[in-house]
Amino acid sequence: MPQMVELIDVSRDYGDVDVVHALRHFHLRIEQGERVAIMGPSGSGKSTLLNLVCGLDEPTTGVIKIEGIELSRLDDDARTRLRREKIGMVFQTFNLLSTLNALENVALPLRLNGLGPREAERRGRILLERVGLGSRMAHLPDALSGGERQRTAIARALIFQPPLLLADEPTGNLDSATGDDILHLLDDLHREFETTILLVTHNELAAAYCDRIVRMRDGSVLREERLLKTGAEIEQ
Amino acid sequence: MRKHDRISRLGPGNPQRSCNPLLVAFTLGFIPLIWSHIQVVYCQPHPATHPLTSDLRPLTSFPYLPPDARKIMEGVYRQDTSRDSSWRAVMDVRDKKGVVRQKQFIFRKLGSLGDSKTLVRFTDPPEVRGVGLLSINRKGVSERQWMYTPAIQRIRRIAPQERSRKFLGTDFTNEDMAERVLDDFEYRLIGMSDLMDGRKTYKIEAKPVASDRTQYKFSYLWVVQDLPYVVHAEMYDARGRVARIYHAADLDRIAGIWIARRVEMTTPSEGTRTILKIDDVRFNLGLKPDQFTQQALEKAE
């Protein structure tokens, strides 16, 4: 069985003259079902790493594989499809479409994939109920609280039941109580769907929910820590 | 040269005056007559200078007295005593390239200077055959002219023209065609010894009384000493250059009236020349006024 995510000697440079080395000879392997937290100060290369993994950016050198598929061998549309079906994304700023209500936002990836509106919304409804927003489905993002928005975003990310979930500071814009709720939700979902999670965060507590923490500095791995118990298990 | 290409526009001068020049479009035939009696007719004859009884003899009978220039001119003006006249003319107009255009016409005149009617009828070349020109000149009344063109069977009235304009491509300007008023000029005898075609002449200077009456600054006239006829003239323009030279030759006396059989007008600056040869001259043949009407003009002969 291939690795869920595999980065082999990946470097990413920006600029021509004053070259910024966002990632330097970076190696990372993530097993199926594993939860990995990436931590590090601003500018350590966390966002670059996420962009590379989801195929929004391409490495200067090195190879990135998702479930054994080499991203650089895919064209933009194939990468987009892979992203749609295999990778769910959750952002710090939620990135919901303000013109669509919660349900429409969640159903959007299905619809972009060509599914009819009825079926897409049926599945969206199930997921929204699962994340606890069964009563807020018809609300526009503006009418939702921060936590509700993030739940919607998570529901949207999971609509394809992707094997990989990328989360970029999912609690960054939330107060700590709401943040905890979201982390619990992710934990539950992980167990339920056996989703591999790659979490970028500043928050040690959030990182504690993971199996492994990768600490980065200046585009390289500073050190890795394997946690015996995740945050949720500790709480329990 | 270019300047001459341009056909005139009206200058400041006014072509209409109280006594209208007998402009005679097309009365080229008229010219020798006028010039033979001095190209001019008085419009307002002065009784004092117009004694009907006076004769030409005195001019020659008092050889020791220096003749009075004005008296000489009066004699010229009075020499034609005919009631009517008729003659044929051949007119050659030579342009500066030497191309000659010839026309022939019959000229008829009824009445005397100051009260006359003339009818010119072209006979050749075919393009102009039948074209007629009727002029009625009465002193104190603006002269009237009509032209008849047989091709479209139309009579048209001809309006007065600018005096310095050349008359239908000839070397005569409209002013040259007109009856000149004796009193418009001051005359001075300046020579008595010039010979013209073997005849002794008086050389007389004619200066306009008012400059707006003529295009010329002054003229020299040569009058034969033993007969009252201008045989040569030079007209000078405003800059004192010779504008035109007139010459009358082959003088003949018919029914007691002198007439030149050959008249020539030259424009030295342009190198063009118009020559008129006159033939079949008859005086007092009893022409009737109804031969000088618009109806008569329309009738082909």
Add this chain to the structure above:
Amino acid sequence: MIRALSLVTRRQWDRHRLRTGLTMLGIALGVSVIFAVRTANITLLGSLRQTIEKLAGTATLQVIGGESGFPEEVLDLVRSTIGVQIAEPVIEVVAHTAFSDEASLMVIGVDTTGDQELREYQFDESRSEIGDPLVYVAQPDSILISRPFADKHGLKEEDRLPLFTSHGRKEFTIRGIFKPVGIGEVFGGQVAVMDVYSAQFVFDRGRNFDRIDLMTDPEVPIETVERRLRDQLPAGLEVTRPASRGEGIENTVAAMRQGLIITSFIALLVGLFIIFNAFSISVNQRWKEIGVLRALGVEAPNIQRMFLGEAAVIGMLGSLIGVAGGFYIAVGATEVVSGIASAVYGYASTPEPPIFRLDYALEAFAAGTLTSLVAAWLPARAAARLNPALALHNIETRQPEAVLGRPRMLAGLGLILSGLAFIRFSTPRVGLMLQFGYVVLIVLGLIIVLPMLAQWIARALRPVMAWAFGPEGLLAIDTMIKAPRRTSATVGALMIGLMFVFSTGAYIQSYQNLVMRWMDRTINSDLFVTTSEQARSRTYHFSEALSQRIAALPGVKRVENVRFTFVPFAGDTAAVITIEMDGWFDRQHHPVEEGDDRLARELLPKGEGFVIARNFSTRWGTRVGDRLRLESPTGPLERPVIGIIEDYSSEKGSVFMDRELFKTYWRDSAIDFIDINLLPGVDRAAFKSELQRMLAGEQRAFIYTNDEYKRWVMSLIDQFFTLNYMQMVVAIFVAAIGIVNTLIISVSERRREIGVIRAIGGLRGQVRKMVLLEAVAIAIVGLVVGALAGALNTYFLIRTAAVILAGFTIPFHFPATLIIISMPIVVVIALAAAWLPARHAVDLHVAEAIGYE
């Protein structure tokens, strides 16, 4: 402070170069159309005026009559008037050569024995005069031509020049060639001079002149002579100075000019929307920047000034480009208006380069700049009123755009309704500017209700879009709904543009339908012979001899001779249509709409009455039973109006009379149209080709069968509206720029959103489709509101403009066909306009757009 702020502005422009450029282009186009139309107009008038003045030579006064001239006795009268020094008759004919190109040649008939006092002819080849003046006058085939014409056709002196005259083809002999100065400059040098009496003969003018040019005694004031002449001459003759004759022409082409100027403002109005749109978006986008500036201590008025300053600079730059571009457009526009003037009004003009009028340039410049400022006013105010704390807080908590409330809605509706009421109930005599105000009311009202209207339509469209185009369609339409300000500005631009297109189109169509129906009813001869392939020739006519020859042909039942001319009337002109009335009435079923048809049939052929066109009655308030007085060259002609008929021959209004009556009073036996009625069973087409054979190379004439004739009239109408068609294209083009601008803005504003869509799995193609669909949605909404506005404006054009300009009563037709036809066109234009923005959206760098923080 301002300098510091201008730095901010400059950076913004630098960053949004395309948008800034398009905004400028919007204004530039509006300005250029206005400037081009006015320049073309003044150039045409200048050219017509110059032509008149050159033809007039040194004449200080002119005596003119109607188009058919006046008897030559007038000349003696004029010459005998004290203070008149020289008076020379003139005839002008635009003739055609019998060379293969049938080039037109302006033949000026003058009395060469006297005319050279007035006009300058510079002969070449160092000739000082016509070769042989006597031959020239004696032979009616004599003609003098200009050097350019001679060179063009390889002619020299004594060569033969074949021309089509009223008596058929005639060979003329060239007796002199004059240089292209003075009179030789007129009509592009396509000029010939001949003897006026020969011209009368050759062009069948009887014993009439077109004009007398005269020079007054310099010692007598011109006014005195003018007055004396007026007192002496019949009232049908006009004494005028050459310089002021241009005004008469200006008056004649007034309908064309007014129409053009009004419509050219449409383009600027569309530009206004583009600017408004650009600035609203700019303010929206710079929310945060404004917040920062306010936090840094920039006062609200200065924020407003910053935006207004930007608008002023954009407006000025755009106007500058517009004026420069407009001047170039004017070259083509001048050709078009000259073409119309000669086709429709029969005025020959000398082609001239456009005249640059500084005042027009400044006006257009000011209009553009002002439009820009007006358009930016509201957005600038919104920027100044922004709450800085809110703006700084988070760019995502953007204020929801205010959707207009009920009071505004009601106000807008009120304006629309009052405009409609004015149009419906106002009399046509209150003046064009005031009446133009009605349509302004309507447009204003529409603009006020537009955002709401656009919303409603978009909402109605939402399920359709979702059903037809899936999520992309939904996203596209939602984008519209959520940004009513951005959308409605573009929709507004589109609305104005389409309103103009629909209403002009509907007007033209209604007019054409009307004329078509009218022709079907009244034009019932089998064949028509005309003097010109344009509406008519003012100067070239047929002789009666031709008509008699045609009448004698086997198969002909009867011919009628139509003279269509214009006479002075009440300070304007009226059309006079003369025909053998008995024959005409025989062919009409019930022509007299108002008045006694039987009486008209009885009296008109005897010359004892007139019938008038409906629009003549409307224009001049003349009713059945009134006695109508026309000034003829031989004195006044007064007859009772027996009836009113439907007639669209002239926007000036026509008076119908019997041909014999006209001939008596105008001494004019010329013919413009010969209507041929064939015996039953004679084939039209066969007869036509036979007639063509008979006339070929002999008479310049255009023969049409009944159907061809009608088609020909329709194509003339089309030609009259050429400029309007061109303006329609410009309006759509400007609106398309609006779409491009909006979509570019929409794309850049939604970078993040598009990024998200891409991030969660939206393909490039899907993003492209979304942007394109947004354009389609805008186009559809624009079409709907444009159709509404177009219908309202059509109502205005038909009820008010047509009545004022021509006195025509045109039935109102909703331009349904036109709208349906334009739908796919507008959608395609919208798609084309969306192409560039769509590419922007597709090429978006997703990671940057989402902007991890």
